[in-house]
Amino acid sequence: LxxxxxxxxxxxxxxxxxxxxxxxxxxxxxxxxxxxxxxxxxxxxxxxxxxxxxxxxxxxxxxxxxxxxxxxxxxxxxxxxxxxxxxxxxxxxxxxxxxxxxxxxxxxxxxxDEAPDFRLMEAPLHDSGRANWVELIPHEPGARLENVEPFAGHMVITRMRAGVPELTIWDLADDSRRTIEFDEEVYDAGPGNNVEYETTSFRFTHTSMVSPASVWSIDMDTMDREMLKQQPVLGDFDPDDYVTSRLWATAPDGTEVPISMVRRRDTPLDGTAPTLLYGYGAYEVVLPAGFSIPRLSLLDRGFVFAMAHVRGGGEMGRRWYEEGRLEHKINTFTDFIACARHLIDNGVADPGRLVVRGGSAGGLLIGAVLNMAPELFTAAVAEVPFVDVVNTMLDPTIPLTVVEYEEWGDPADPEVFAYMMQWAPYENVHRADYPEMLVTAGLNDPRVQYWEPAKWVAKLRDVGHGPNNLVLRTEMGAGHRGPSGRYDSWRDEALVLAFAITAAGR
Structure with missing residues (x-):
């Protein structure tokens, strides 16, 4: 608008x-x-x-x-x-x-243009074609230029560096550049709601896996900052009771994959604690290492929570995305498995207490890794999972199919079809002892039609599933993001957490 x-x-x-x-x-x-x-x-x-x-x-x-x-x-x-x-x-x-x-x-x-992780150019207002662009900020491989906010006298540059956002204030008067500093090793930060052009105040947001979301204002001349608001957390929450860290797993091709992790400070890292590993890995989406109030229910019960920043996302620059889509999509799944193995091999998790979770394209991820390495996990949560990807992408009459060709490929091409069939969750269900599973669907979901998780569950029950529980929950009045009401949404999340807690023996 x-x-x-x-x-x-x-x-x-x-x-x-x-x-x-x-x-x-x-x-x-x-x-x-x-x-x-x-x-x-x-x-x-x-x-x-x-x-x-x-x-x-x-x-x-x-x-x-x-x-x-x-x-x-x-x-x-x-x-x-x-x-x-x-x-x-x-x-x-x-x-x-x-x-x-x-x-x-x-x-x-x-x-x-000639800069996979983007660079910044300037152009005149009335002859603005590419021939007249002049470079302001050069390309920096691996450090994705995410956003630029130009004010009258300053410019705020946001980069994603090693999976962590970096906010830099450029004072145009003296050409100085200063970075906003944060205490945590792993966090999420970005521009807030800035609506004034003629100002020296910049609003930004900050959160981490141990710090509730907050809104800040910083004076771009003096760098003095003030917290304007912070997400309230009821009860006796103390951020010092929790600790967050960054781990690195090695994928089969040698690529180092970042993992963001949080736990209570008194939770042991000896394999006895239950662990929930979350993933997505598509559309160049960056999984933010942010705060979650519902997650406290797991952490306070002794869980370790980890987030796998696998290829297909955007955490490590455009290359990270390119190596996790189309003919490289399998990297997304092997990265996730490598993260799970890293947690197991380093004594953080145990396969008997390791739960995995993902939704939509992240649900596709869960479906694929369960086919590849079902023995690594005790339970899985796949929310509105895009698991019938081949059949959906073969039908261009389905809304959103055509726009997805650049992400998954067009299986009308025989070579693309053959590659997708190597990893597609539905087609690769086989006889195995799959872990306990909670699968959700939305009857009114326009992105992942309800029959995708339904037919996947039916095939798992018929062909592949072992003795463990396999539950399909279909929301009869919900869409892709689940129930819209606050309390309905909370009940939905409580169900998922209760499933994970029960499956992990807590």
Missing amino acids: AWSADSTMVFCTLVDEAWRPDRVVRHRVGDVDDTDSPEVILTEPDEKFWLDVGSTLSDDWIVITSGSKLTTEVHVIEAADAEAPPRLIEPRRQGHEYHVEHQGDRFVIMTN
């Missing part, structure tokens, strides 16, 4: 039958005549691309982005001339991503 400079015209997107935002319209406020429909100013015919519209932080420009998983194209309209047609910044080309912001007499552009 975006507004013209005089707030008389609004810009927004409309969706097609597959709920894909495929049109941007502008509408003058107050026009209510049925014959005066909003003006369509941009249409995206390619099913792999979604449209988005917003404003720069300065509010001087309206930015329309057409993006697929790996390619973007940007148009702009000056907010003071809102009836002008959209102006193209740089034509799309496969694999080129760029994002446009505004600062003074220039655009600042994050791009992966």
Whole structure:
């Protein structure tokens, strides 16, 4: 959503039958005549691309982005001339991503052109094509440039370095750059809700696996900071009772895979404590090493909680993502297994007390690793798991299938089909002593249709499952993210935690 400079015209997107935002319209406020429909100013015919519209932080420009998983194209309209047609910044080309912001007499552009982990460029406002881009911040391999917030006199740069975010304040007056420091080894931090362009105050968020989420304000001139708000935790919670750390597992190809871990300080690391290992590994999503109130229920019962930052995510730069998708997807699963083995081999976990959990694409991960190494785990939780990936990707009429080709591949290609069949969770179910399993589905889920987990469970019961429990829970009124009501959501999480606690013998 975006507004013209005089707030008389609004810009927004409309969706097609597959709920894909495929049109941007502008509408003058107050026009209510049925014959005066909003003006369509941009249409995206390619099913792999979604449209988005917003404003720069300065509010001087309206930015329309057409993006697929790996390619973007940007148009702009000056907010003071809102009836002008959209102006193209740089034509799309496969694999080129760029994002446009505004600062003074220039655009600042994050791009992966000749820079897999992105670099920052500047361009003039009215001749903004690639030929006129000038580098401001060079590419740094392995340290992904995640975000840039340009204020009138400063710029805040967010990088993901070794799986941990780094926030740097660039003072444009004296060209100094200072990094915001945090105490923990592992944490999550990022820009907060910054809506003013002419300011020296920058809001950011911070959390860790032992620190509740907080909102801070920092003076970009003096670096003095103030906590504005922190997530309340009821009871006698004391962060000093818990400890977080970073471990590194070695994958079969020698790649070092980070693991974020948290436990009570008095929980032993001798294999006697139950452990829950969580994973995702898709879409370049970074698993944040953040705080969770429900997780305290596990930690206070003596659990160790670990998070495997496997390839397919974005923790270690674009290479991390590229090595965990398409023809490299198996790396995601072998990374996760390597993390489990690392915890076992180093005395943190024991297979008889190791529970694994993942949802959606993370549920696909769980399904794949259970086929590959069922003996490593005592129980598994797969929430709305994308386990029938081959059949779903073979049907382009299913909403969202086409846009997923760049993530999983198009199995209509025989070579892609053959590779996907090596790891696909449903097709690779076999006779084995699978661990206890809790599988969830949502009847109204538009992303992972309810029949995917249902048919997977049916095949596990028929072909593969050993003597252990296998439970399918289908939410009859929920979608992809589970029940929407606060208390229903809490009950849903309580069920998962109770299953894990019971299965681990706690």
